[in-house]
Amino acid sequence: MAANHPYDPTFTDRVVGAMGPKTSPRLRQLMTGLIRHVHDFARENELTVDEWMAGVQMINWAGKMSDDKRNEGQLLCDVIGLESLVDEITYKVVSDSDAPTATAILGPFFRADTLARKNGDSLVTGVDDGEMTFMHGQVVDFITKKPIVGATVEVWQASTNGLYEQQDPNQVEHNLRGKFTTDENGRYWFYCIRPTPYPVPGDGPAGKLLEMMDRHPFRPAHIHILATHDQYKPLVTQIFDRNDQYLTIDSVFAVKDSLVVDFVPRKDDPKASLELNYDVKL
Ligand code: MBD
Ligand code: FE
Missing domain, CATH: 2.60.130.10 (Aromatic compound dioxygenase)
Incomplete structure:
Protein backbone atom coordinates (compact mmCIF):
# COMPACT_ATOMS: atom_id res chain seq x y z
CA MET A 1 0.00 0.00 0.00
CA ALA A 2 2.82 2.42 0.79
CA ALA A 3 3.83 2.28 -2.86
CA ASN A 4 0.54 3.97 -3.79
CA HIS A 5 1.27 7.04 -1.70
CA PRO A 6 2.36 10.01 -3.85
CA TYR A 7 5.16 10.80 -1.42
CA ASP A 8 6.54 7.31 -1.89
CA PRO A 9 9.75 7.71 -3.89
CA THR A 10 8.61 5.02 -6.30
CA PHE A 11 5.33 6.79 -7.17
CA THR A 12 6.83 9.04 -9.87
CA ASP A 13 8.82 6.11 -11.27
CA ARG A 14 5.58 4.14 -11.60
CA VAL A 15 3.87 6.95 -13.51
CA VAL A 16 6.87 7.34 -15.83
CA GLY A 17 7.16 3.58 -16.15
CA ALA A 18 3.56 3.29 -17.36
CA MET A 19 4.64 4.44 -20.84
CA GLY A 20 4.68 1.61 -23.33
CA PRO A 21 7.30 0.55 -25.88
CA LYS A 22 5.55 2.27 -28.79
CA THR A 23 6.25 5.75 -27.35
CA SER A 24 8.80 7.59 -29.47
CA PRO A 25 12.16 8.12 -27.74
CA ARG A 26 11.76 11.90 -27.80
CA LEU A 27 8.24 11.85 -26.37
CA ARG A 28 9.40 9.41 -23.69
CA GLN A 29 12.23 11.78 -22.79
CA LEU A 30 10.00 14.87 -22.69
CA MET A 31 7.16 13.23 -20.75
CA THR A 32 9.60 11.69 -18.28
CA GLY A 33 11.08 15.12 -17.58
CA LEU A 34 7.72 16.82 -17.45
CA ILE A 35 6.19 14.26 -15.07
CA ARG A 36 9.24 14.33 -12.79
CA HIS A 37 9.35 18.12 -12.63
CA VAL A 38 5.62 18.54 -12.16
CA HIS A 39 5.59 15.94 -9.37
CA ASP A 40 8.58 17.58 -7.69
CA PHE A 41 6.88 20.98 -8.05
CA ALA A 42 3.73 19.66 -6.36
CA ARG A 43 5.68 17.94 -3.55
CA GLU A 44 8.08 20.82 -2.90
CA ASN A 45 5.25 23.34 -2.68
CA GLU A 46 2.74 21.04 -1.01
CA LEU A 47 0.31 21.97 -3.76
CA THR A 48 -3.28 21.72 -2.57
CA VAL A 49 -6.30 20.47 -4.50
CA ASP A 50 -7.73 24.01 -4.64
CA GLU A 51 -4.49 25.48 -6.00
CA TRP A 52 -4.15 22.74 -8.59
CA MET A 53 -7.79 23.28 -9.70
CA ALA A 54 -7.18 27.05 -9.98
CA GLY A 55 -4.36 26.23 -12.39
CA VAL A 56 -6.55 23.82 -14.34
CA GLN A 57 -9.22 26.49 -14.64
CA MET A 58 -6.70 29.01 -15.89
CA ILE A 59 -5.66 26.58 -18.63
CA ASN A 60 -9.31 25.92 -19.53
CA TRP A 61 -10.00 29.67 -19.64
CA ALA A 62 -7.04 30.11 -21.97
CA GLY A 63 -8.44 27.43 -24.25
CA LYS A 64 -11.91 28.96 -24.30
CA MET A 65 -10.56 32.41 -25.17
CA SER A 66 -8.38 31.16 -27.99
CA ASP A 67 -9.19 30.93 -31.66
CA ASP A 68 -7.31 31.71 -34.88
CA LYS A 69 -6.98 35.36 -33.81
CA ARG A 70 -6.07 34.87 -30.21
CA ASN A 71 -3.63 32.49 -28.55
C1 MBD B 1 3.09 40.75 -28.45
O1 MBD B 1 2.86 41.80 -29.26
C2 MBD B 1 4.12 39.97 -28.72
O2 MBD B 1 4.86 40.30 -29.78
C3 MBD B 1 4.43 38.87 -27.92
C4 MBD B 1 5.62 38.06 -28.24
C5 MBD B 1 3.65 38.57 -26.84
C6 MBD B 1 2.57 39.37 -26.56
C7 MBD B 1 2.28 40.45 -27.36
FE1 FE C 1 4.20 41.91 -30.88
Whole structure:
Protein backbone atom coordinates (compact mmCIF):
# COMPACT_ATOMS: atom_id res chain seq x y z
CA MET A 1 0.00 0.00 0.00
CA ALA A 2 2.82 2.42 0.79
CA ALA A 3 3.83 2.28 -2.86
CA ASN A 4 0.54 3.97 -3.79
CA HIS A 5 1.27 7.04 -1.70
CA PRO A 6 2.36 10.01 -3.85
CA TYR A 7 5.16 10.80 -1.42
CA ASP A 8 6.54 7.31 -1.89
CA PRO A 9 9.75 7.71 -3.89
CA THR A 10 8.61 5.02 -6.30
CA PHE A 11 5.33 6.79 -7.17
CA THR A 12 6.83 9.04 -9.87
CA ASP A 13 8.82 6.11 -11.27
CA ARG A 14 5.58 4.14 -11.60
CA VAL A 15 3.87 6.95 -13.51
CA VAL A 16 6.87 7.34 -15.83
CA GLY A 17 7.16 3.58 -16.15
CA ALA A 18 3.56 3.29 -17.36
CA MET A 19 4.64 4.44 -20.84
CA GLY A 20 4.68 1.61 -23.33
CA PRO A 21 7.30 0.55 -25.88
CA LYS A 22 5.55 2.27 -28.79
CA THR A 23 6.25 5.75 -27.35
CA SER A 24 8.80 7.59 -29.47
CA PRO A 25 12.16 8.12 -27.74
CA ARG A 26 11.76 11.90 -27.80
CA LEU A 27 8.24 11.85 -26.37
CA ARG A 28 9.40 9.41 -23.69
CA GLN A 29 12.23 11.78 -22.79
CA LEU A 30 10.00 14.87 -22.69
CA MET A 31 7.16 13.23 -20.75
CA THR A 32 9.60 11.69 -18.28
CA GLY A 33 11.08 15.12 -17.58
CA LEU A 34 7.72 16.82 -17.45
CA ILE A 35 6.19 14.26 -15.07
CA ARG A 36 9.24 14.33 -12.79
CA HIS A 37 9.35 18.12 -12.63
CA VAL A 38 5.62 18.54 -12.16
CA HIS A 39 5.59 15.94 -9.37
CA ASP A 40 8.58 17.58 -7.69
CA PHE A 41 6.88 20.98 -8.05
CA ALA A 42 3.73 19.66 -6.36
CA ARG A 43 5.68 17.94 -3.55
CA GLU A 44 8.08 20.82 -2.90
CA ASN A 45 5.25 23.34 -2.68
CA GLU A 46 2.74 21.04 -1.01
CA LEU A 47 0.31 21.97 -3.76
CA THR A 48 -3.28 21.72 -2.57
CA VAL A 49 -6.30 20.47 -4.50
CA ASP A 50 -7.73 24.01 -4.64
CA GLU A 51 -4.49 25.48 -6.00
CA TRP A 52 -4.15 22.74 -8.59
CA MET A 53 -7.79 23.28 -9.70
CA ALA A 54 -7.18 27.05 -9.98
CA GLY A 55 -4.36 26.23 -12.39
CA VAL A 56 -6.55 23.82 -14.34
CA GLN A 57 -9.22 26.49 -14.64
CA MET A 58 -6.70 29.01 -15.89
CA ILE A 59 -5.66 26.58 -18.63
CA ASN A 60 -9.31 25.92 -19.53
CA TRP A 61 -10.00 29.67 -19.64
CA ALA A 62 -7.04 30.11 -21.97
CA GLY A 63 -8.44 27.43 -24.25
CA LYS A 64 -11.91 28.96 -24.30
CA MET A 65 -10.56 32.41 -25.17
CA SER A 66 -8.38 31.16 -27.99
CA ASP A 67 -9.19 30.93 -31.66
CA ASP A 68 -7.31 31.71 -34.88
CA LYS A 69 -6.98 35.36 -33.81
CA ARG A 70 -6.07 34.87 -30.21
CA ASN A 71 -3.63 32.49 -28.55
CA GLU A 72 -3.89 32.75 -24.77
CA GLY A 73 -1.96 29.53 -24.21
CA GLN A 74 1.00 31.07 -26.01
CA LEU A 75 0.58 34.33 -24.07
CA LEU A 76 0.60 32.41 -20.78
CA CYS A 77 3.90 30.83 -21.84
CA ASP A 78 5.20 34.26 -22.90
CA VAL A 79 4.61 35.95 -19.55
CA ILE A 80 6.50 33.19 -17.73
CA GLY A 81 9.38 33.51 -20.19
CA LEU A 82 8.90 30.10 -21.80
CA GLU A 83 8.64 31.19 -25.45
CA SER A 84 11.80 33.30 -25.06
CA LEU A 85 13.60 30.42 -23.37
CA VAL A 86 12.78 27.90 -26.08
CA ASP A 87 13.69 30.48 -28.72
CA GLU A 88 17.11 30.82 -27.13
CA ILE A 89 17.54 27.06 -26.75
CA THR A 90 16.50 26.43 -30.35
CA TYR A 91 18.49 29.17 -32.10
CA LYS A 92 21.22 29.87 -29.49
CA VAL A 93 22.16 33.37 -28.45
CA VAL A 94 24.31 35.19 -30.94
CA SER A 95 26.30 38.27 -30.00
CA ASP A 96 29.02 37.81 -32.62
CA SER A 97 28.77 40.49 -35.30
CA ASP A 98 29.63 37.87 -37.92
CA ALA A 99 26.58 35.77 -37.09
CA PRO A 100 23.08 35.76 -38.56
CA THR A 101 20.66 38.32 -37.12
CA ALA A 102 19.61 37.28 -33.62
CA THR A 103 16.19 35.67 -33.22
CA ALA A 104 13.28 36.71 -31.04
CA ILE A 105 9.95 35.03 -30.36
CA LEU A 106 7.24 34.87 -33.02
CA GLY A 107 4.52 35.91 -30.58
CA PRO A 108 0.80 35.29 -30.90
CA PHE A 109 -0.06 37.90 -33.55
CA PHE A 110 1.69 36.48 -36.60
CA ARG A 111 -0.65 35.73 -39.52
CA ALA A 112 0.34 33.09 -42.04
CA ASP A 113 -1.84 34.73 -44.71
CA THR A 114 -0.11 38.12 -44.68
CA LEU A 115 -0.58 40.05 -47.93
CA ALA A 116 2.27 40.55 -50.37
CA ARG A 117 3.01 44.25 -50.86
CA LYS A 118 5.34 46.07 -53.25
CA ASN A 119 8.53 47.77 -52.10
CA GLY A 120 7.67 51.37 -51.36
CA ASP A 121 4.12 50.54 -50.22
CA SER A 122 2.83 51.55 -46.81
CA LEU A 123 1.72 49.12 -44.12
CA VAL A 124 -0.75 51.75 -43.01
CA THR A 125 -4.04 51.06 -44.75
CA GLY A 126 -6.37 53.12 -42.56
CA VAL A 127 -6.31 56.23 -40.45
CA ASP A 128 -3.33 56.14 -38.09
CA ASP A 129 -1.80 58.72 -35.81
CA GLY A 130 1.55 56.91 -35.62
CA GLU A 131 4.76 58.67 -36.62
CA MET A 132 5.34 57.64 -40.23
CA THR A 133 8.64 55.88 -40.78
CA PHE A 134 10.49 54.86 -43.90
CA MET A 135 11.97 51.45 -43.12
CA HIS A 136 14.49 49.94 -45.48
CA GLY A 137 17.48 47.66 -45.58
CA GLN A 138 19.29 44.87 -47.23
CA VAL A 139 19.07 41.14 -46.67
CA VAL A 140 22.56 39.65 -46.83
CA ASP A 141 24.30 36.31 -46.41
CA PHE A 142 26.03 36.48 -43.02
CA ILE A 143 29.11 34.67 -44.29
CA THR A 144 29.68 36.08 -47.78
CA LYS A 145 28.00 39.45 -46.99
CA LYS A 146 26.45 39.24 -50.46
CA PRO A 147 22.89 40.50 -50.97
CA ILE A 148 20.16 37.90 -51.04
CA VAL A 149 17.89 38.53 -54.01
CA GLY A 150 14.26 37.44 -53.79
CA ALA A 151 14.20 37.04 -50.00
CA THR A 152 10.85 37.54 -48.31
CA VAL A 153 10.66 40.10 -45.51
CA GLU A 154 7.41 39.87 -43.60
CA VAL A 155 6.66 42.49 -40.96
CA TRP A 156 3.86 43.18 -38.49
CA GLN A 157 3.29 45.78 -35.81
CA ALA A 158 0.61 46.97 -33.40
CA SER A 159 -1.27 50.23 -33.90
CA THR A 160 -0.70 53.17 -31.55
CA ASN A 161 -3.84 52.11 -29.66
CA GLY A 162 -1.91 49.02 -28.54
CA LEU A 163 -3.79 46.56 -30.73
CA TYR A 164 -2.81 44.39 -33.65
CA GLU A 165 -5.18 44.47 -36.59
CA GLN A 166 -6.79 41.10 -35.73
CA GLN A 167 -7.51 42.26 -32.18
CA ASP A 168 -9.21 45.44 -33.31
CA PRO A 169 -12.52 45.60 -35.22
CA ASN A 170 -11.77 49.23 -36.09
CA GLN A 171 -8.67 48.44 -38.14
CA VAL A 172 -8.78 47.42 -41.78
CA GLU A 173 -7.88 43.76 -42.16
CA HIS A 174 -4.13 43.32 -42.74
CA ASN A 175 -3.42 46.86 -41.51
CA LEU A 176 0.18 47.27 -40.32
CA ARG A 177 1.41 44.02 -41.78
CA GLY A 178 2.87 43.06 -45.12
CA LYS A 179 5.19 40.77 -47.03
CA PHE A 180 7.95 42.26 -49.19
CA THR A 181 10.45 40.71 -51.59
CA THR A 182 14.04 41.94 -51.90
CA ASP A 183 15.11 43.38 -55.25
CA GLU A 184 18.19 42.58 -57.35
CA ASN A 185 20.36 44.27 -54.71
CA GLY A 186 18.79 42.39 -51.82
CA ARG A 187 16.94 45.52 -50.76
CA TYR A 188 13.48 46.01 -49.28
CA TRP A 189 11.73 49.28 -48.41
CA PHE A 190 8.33 50.39 -47.16
CA TYR A 191 6.49 52.81 -44.90
CA CYS A 192 5.31 51.88 -41.42
CA ILE A 193 4.73 53.63 -38.12
CA ARG A 194 7.12 54.09 -35.25
CA PRO A 195 5.89 51.37 -32.89
CA THR A 196 4.62 52.25 -29.43
CA PRO A 197 4.60 50.17 -26.22
CA TYR A 198 1.98 47.46 -26.19
CA PRO A 199 0.24 45.78 -23.23
CA VAL A 200 -0.38 42.03 -23.17
CA PRO A 201 -4.22 41.84 -23.30
CA GLY A 202 -5.64 42.26 -19.80
CA ASP A 203 -8.97 40.50 -20.25
CA GLY A 204 -7.70 36.91 -20.32
CA PRO A 205 -5.70 34.51 -18.14
CA ALA A 206 -2.27 35.88 -19.18
CA GLY A 207 -3.34 39.38 -18.14
CA LYS A 208 -4.88 38.03 -14.96
CA LEU A 209 -1.72 36.14 -14.08
CA LEU A 210 0.39 39.28 -14.58
CA GLU A 211 -1.96 41.18 -12.29
CA MET A 212 -1.80 38.47 -9.62
CA MET A 213 2.01 38.51 -9.83
CA ASP A 214 1.99 42.32 -9.47
CA ARG A 215 3.67 42.79 -12.83
CA HIS A 216 3.08 45.39 -15.54
CA PRO A 217 1.82 44.05 -18.91
CA PHE A 218 3.88 46.17 -21.30
CA ARG A 219 6.11 45.10 -24.11
CA PRO A 220 8.59 47.65 -25.42
CA ALA A 221 7.73 49.09 -28.84
CA HIS A 222 8.68 46.55 -31.48
CA ILE A 223 8.32 45.50 -35.10
CA HIS A 224 8.13 41.80 -35.89
CA ILE A 225 10.17 40.43 -38.79
CA LEU A 226 10.09 37.04 -40.49
CA ALA A 227 12.75 36.82 -43.19
CA THR A 228 12.90 33.79 -45.46
CA HIS A 229 14.61 32.50 -48.57
CA ASP A 230 14.55 28.90 -49.70
CA GLN A 231 18.33 28.56 -49.47
CA TYR A 232 18.52 29.88 -45.90
CA LYS A 233 17.18 29.09 -42.46
CA PRO A 234 14.11 31.25 -41.75
CA LEU A 235 14.71 34.11 -39.33
CA VAL A 236 12.03 35.05 -36.81
CA THR A 237 12.85 38.20 -34.90
CA GLN A 238 11.71 41.54 -33.51
CA ILE A 239 13.40 44.93 -33.44
CA PHE A 240 13.03 47.37 -30.58
CA ASP A 241 13.09 51.17 -30.34
CA ARG A 242 16.14 52.29 -28.35
CA ASN A 243 14.13 55.08 -26.69
CA ASP A 244 11.56 52.76 -25.16
CA GLN A 245 11.05 52.84 -21.41
CA TYR A 246 10.24 49.11 -21.25
CA LEU A 247 13.37 47.86 -23.03
CA THR A 248 14.83 46.27 -19.92
CA ILE A 249 11.51 45.13 -18.46
CA ASP A 250 9.74 43.48 -21.40
CA SER A 251 6.75 41.54 -20.03
CA VAL A 252 7.64 38.59 -22.29
CA PHE A 253 11.46 38.82 -21.98
CA ALA A 254 12.25 38.99 -25.71
CA VAL A 255 14.70 41.90 -25.97
CA LYS A 256 18.30 41.31 -27.04
CA ASP A 257 20.87 44.11 -27.28
CA SER A 258 21.62 43.45 -30.94
CA LEU A 259 17.93 43.92 -31.82
CA VAL A 260 17.70 47.48 -30.50
CA VAL A 261 17.44 50.05 -33.31
CA ASP A 262 17.45 53.81 -33.83
CA PHE A 263 14.69 55.75 -35.54
CA VAL A 264 16.30 58.83 -37.05
CA PRO A 265 14.77 62.00 -38.52
CA ARG A 266 14.12 61.89 -42.27
CA LYS A 267 14.21 65.02 -44.42
CA ASP A 268 12.46 65.82 -47.67
CA ASP A 269 10.00 62.94 -47.62
CA PRO A 270 6.38 64.11 -47.41
CA LYS A 271 5.37 60.57 -46.47
CA ALA A 272 7.60 60.08 -43.42
CA SER A 273 9.37 62.13 -40.76
CA LEU A 274 11.44 59.18 -39.51
CA GLU A 275 13.70 56.61 -41.07
CA LEU A 276 14.85 53.20 -39.97
CA ASN A 277 17.66 51.40 -41.73
CA TYR A 278 17.77 47.73 -40.84
CA ASP A 279 19.84 45.07 -42.54
CA VAL A 280 19.01 41.42 -42.01
CA LYS A 281 21.67 38.72 -42.03
CA LEU A 282 20.60 35.18 -42.89
C1 MBD B 1 3.09 40.75 -28.45
O1 MBD B 1 2.86 41.80 -29.26
C2 MBD B 1 4.12 39.97 -28.72
O2 MBD B 1 4.86 40.30 -29.78
C3 MBD B 1 4.43 38.87 -27.92
C4 MBD B 1 5.62 38.06 -28.24
C5 MBD B 1 3.65 38.57 -26.84
C6 MBD B 1 2.57 39.37 -26.56
C7 MBD B 1 2.28 40.45 -27.36
FE1 FE C 1 4.20 41.91 -30.88
